[in-house]
Every structure is written in structure tokens, then in C-alpha cells.
Amino acid sequence: MRVQATPVDLIFSVILLVAQVLAVEGKKCPSACTRDITGCRSGGGKIIGYCVNGLACCDLTYKELATCGETKAGIQAINxxxxxxxxxxxxxxxxSFGFVLMEDTIAVKIEFVNITMDGLGFAGNGAGCDSDMFILKGFKTWTPPPLCGNLTGYATIVERTIGSYRMNQLKIIALMSSLNYSWKIKLTQIREPKRVKRPNSDPINMQTNP
Structure with a gap:
């Protein structure tokens, strides 16, 4: 006699399967078990379940991605x-890609993770950029020289404020015309450290006994 599984049985089986994957003291969690869900997401991670200790499993191997024509806001890191x-x-x-900066961001770190483009070597001052190049924009009256060549492993930091102008959005424009190109560029917002306020001293506790 064949017994048909009920919906409750199926749901329990799915829950059990997920528990077997994640509930091994974090060993099956790709990165780390954490209480800081907001920090996980702002760092480019993704919550994929919960560990046996009840903490969220943050998969930092999952990264937020963006491509041509997109604008991203409200996140600290993007690829x-x-x-x-x-x-x-x-x-x-x-x-073109736009990265809207958070209110407390003071600079943006740009890492050229994996770049394939036309060019004999690194050209960070715009000299020699011909068919393929990246242009950084965002300031009203200033644009740095184009970047081209073998950029893999190169990193730079762009400050948010130059003179009296404060950038609200950093843009990267890719101009490509060679036969083979691809890129992966990671942008990370560097935010101003939060000041820790010391609690006010209790004058009663500071009094000495007569």
C-alpha cells in the first residue's frame, strides 16, 4: 500500500533538508554566521539561511552586481x-554606471578586479589610451585622466569633496571598441567613522563618603 505524502510532510522535509545544509555549527555556511544582517548586506553579502546556533548565514561569496545603464544606491559595495x-x-x-553615495561617505575605493581590454600596459594618466578606456566622472568642474591598459590588480581612491564641491554620485563610463574586452570593477564606499559618545558621569557616584 502506497501512502501519499501530505503537504505538511513535504514542508517538513524541505525544512529538514535546509537544516542539514546550514545547521552544522557554520561549517556548511559559505562565509560566516552573524547577528549583523545589515552589515552583511552592506558589505555585498546575502543572507541565505540560518545556522544551528540561530545566527544568520551571510554568504559573502555572493556580491551585488551592476552593469551598463544601471544606477545603484543604498549599498556600501558593488561590482x-x-x-x-x-x-x-x-x-x-x-x-555608464552610477553609484549614489551615502550621506556619511568620505571617499570611494575603486578596485579593478579582472580587466581584459586593448592596451599594451598600464596607463593611469590617460597617455596611450586609444580604443578602450574607463572615465571617472562625478565632479562638476573636474575629471581625472582616462584609465586603460592592464588594470587588473590596480586600485585607487576617489575623495568625495574637492574644493567646495561635494560629489553625490560617482559615474564610471566605459568606452570600448576593441575585438575582445571584459571587466569586473569593485566599488566600496569609505564611510566616516562614527563617534562614540561617552555616557555622562553620575555626580552621585563621584561623591566621596565623608
């Missing part, structure tokens, strides 16, 4: 990738 990344692209392309 800007080329179309079809990691596959190589070959069509002429003008691609």
Missing part, C-alpha cells in the same frame, strides 16, 4: 561588470 561577464564582448560600446 560593476561588463555585459555577459566573464565572457568576452566585442561590439563597440559606450557604457
Amino acid at each position: 560593476f561588470i561588463s555585459p555577459d561577464y566573464p565572457k568576452l564582448h566585442s561590439a563597440d560600446l559606450i557604457c
Whole structure:
């Protein structure tokens, strides 16, 4: 006689399967079990379940991604990738991405994680940039030189305020025209450290006994 499983049985089986994957004291959690869900997400991670100790499993191998034509806001870190990344692209392309800065951001760290583009070597001052290049924009009256060449492993920090102008959005424009190119660029907002307020002293506790 065959007994048909009820919906309750199926739900219990799914819960049991998830528990077997995550409830092993964090050993099956790809990164870490944490109480700080907000910190996990702002760092580019994703909550994928809960560990046996009840803490959230933060998968930091999952990163927020963005590509051409997108604007991202409200997150601390983002990966800007080329179309079809990691596959190589070959069509002429003008691609822009916008990263809206948080109120307490003081600078943005830009890391060129994996870059394939035309160019003989690193050109950080714009010299020699021909068919493929990246342009950083965001300031009203200032634009740094284009970046091109072998940029993999290169990193730079862009300060938010120059003179009296305060940038609200950092833009990266990719101008591509070679036969093979792809990119992955990580942007991380550097935020102003929060000041810790010391509690007011209790004058009663400070009094000495007569």
C-alpha cells in the first residue's frame, strides 16, 4: 500500500533538508554566521539561511552586481561588470554606471578586479589610451585622466569633496571598441567613522563618603 505524502510532510522535509545544509555549527555556511544582517548586506553579502546556533548565514561569496545603464544606491559595495561577464564582448560600446553615495561617505575605493581590454600596459594618466578606456566622472568642474591598459590588480581612491564641491554620485563610463574586452570593477564606499559618545558621569557616584 502506497501512502501519499501530505503537504505538511513535504514542508517538513524541505525544512529538514535546509537544516542539514546550514545547521552544522557554520561549517556548511559559505562565509560566516552573524547577528549583523545589515552589515552583511552592506558589505555585498546575502543572507541565505540560518545556522544551528540561530545566527544568520551571510554568504559573502555572493556580491551585488551592476552593469551598463544601471544606477545603484543604498549599498556600501558593488561590482560593476561588463555585459555577459566573464565572457568576452566585442561590439563597440559606450557604457555608464552610477553609484549614489551615502550621506556619511568620505571617499570611494575603486578596485579593478579582472580587466581584459586593448592596451599594451598600464596607463593611469590617460597617455596611450586609444580604443578602450574607463572615465571617472562625478565632479562638476573636474575629471581625472582616462584609465586603460592592464588594470587588473590596480586600485585607487576617489575623495568625495574637492574644493567646495561635494560629489553625490560617482559615474564610471566605459568606452570600448576593441575585438575582445571584459571587466569586473569593485566599488566600496569609505564611510566616516562614527563617534562614540561617552555616557555622562553620575555626580552621585563621584561623591566621596565623608
